[in-house]
Amino acid sequence: MLSISEVENFGAIDADADDLLRECFQDHSAYVAAKKQKKFLILGRKGSGKTAIFKRILTERHPNEFSYGHSFDDYPWQHHDLQAQVGVPEERRYFHSWKYLTLIGLAKVLLNSDQSQPWSDDSFESVQALEDFVVDSYGSRDPDVRQLFSPEKELRLKSVLKVPFFELSGERVRVRELPPHIQEVNRAIQEHVLRALNPNNSYYICFDQLDLGFVKSQESYSQRLVGLILAARDLFLVARERGKKLNVVVFLRDDIYQDLQFEDKNKITENFTSLVQWNESGSGLTLKKLMESRFTNVLGSGGDPVIPWEDVFDETREMPSRQTKYKHICDRTFLRPRDMIKFCN
Known part of the structure; x- marks a missing residue:
């Protein structure tokens, strides 16, 4: 697994410029x-x-x-x-x-x-x-x-x-x-x-x-x-x-x-x-799964298992609002993939 410091980004916010779109596409x-x-x-x-x-x-x-x-x-x-x-x-x-x-x-x-x-x-x-x-x-x-x-x-x-x-x-x-x-x-x-x-x-x-x-x-x-x-x-x-x-x-x-x-x-x-809408949590398509697919593609090395959100964002320390980082980001993105990618970058 690469170090986070070696990563430039987890994709572009514009689908036309997103090199990870094909590999990390979610079957909505x-x-x-x-x-x-x-x-x-x-x-x-x-x-x-x-x-x-x-x-x-x-x-x-x-x-x-x-x-x-x-x-x-x-x-x-x-x-x-x-x-x-x-x-x-x-x-x-x-x-x-x-x-x-x-x-x-x-x-x-x-x-x-x-x-x-x-x-x-x-x-x-x-x-x-x-x-x-x-x-x-x-x-x-x-x-x-x-x-x-x-x-x-x-x-x-x-x-x-x-x-x-x-x-x-x-x-x-x-x-x-x-x-x-x-x-x-x-x-x-x-x-x-x-x-x-x-x-x-x-x-x-x-x-x-x-x-x-x-x-x-x-x-x-x-x-x-x-x-x-x-x-x-x-x-x-x-x-x-x-x-x-x-x-x-x-x-x-x-x-x-x-x-x-x-x-x-x-x-x-x-x-x-x-x-086209996304969930914060549950069994359907979530923004966490969207980003975990991108984490795995960028940070992993081929056959590695899915890299979970918690391996990238330390959720043991809450935000000042006493929210998890994931909840904090979701509340500010209106559950839009474009904004989620931007926040994570």
């Missing part, structure tokens, strides 16, 4: 629910570990699992805003633009990552149609998502016309003129995507950092979030009905979600949400 119930396609909306306060779950899903490597993540710190919202539909309920103004973005993300996975394609005759035709559409419209099998809603992009719709029982009103449309046509475009692309998804594989499209650069008082911000949640639920349910393992996972701060108002909120809250 919210993570398990998302992976098993049981819940699609992951809520939690800032610093609770939502981004850690997001990164875990994206970086796990299994031959039958495929994922794609959207993180919106540099997303061109001004282009996305042009896709707002008028003449529809406010909560659905961005519904189809979010669905289009998600479907293109799935198309990118099918065209560039899923080596099982084509897994059937139907999937062969649909993968070919998706490739024709994406390449003809964006010039690449793997387009930059920041360019999907560039106003002057011209979508070539001839390939998606091949879907039985669907008819599109034209063969090409500029993105700035997409809103009146996007519903039928989505129906066609969605049908191809669902036919192409291999029922033996699991697919994940994840959305994180939706709160960056925005304030809750912006009406358009709330409309965007509601549109994303409704689009995610729609694809989550239709894929389940078709026997496909798809989860469109949305990570959102619980305080922001509480302020949103839309018609089906209670149903989504009861049936499809999972809360």
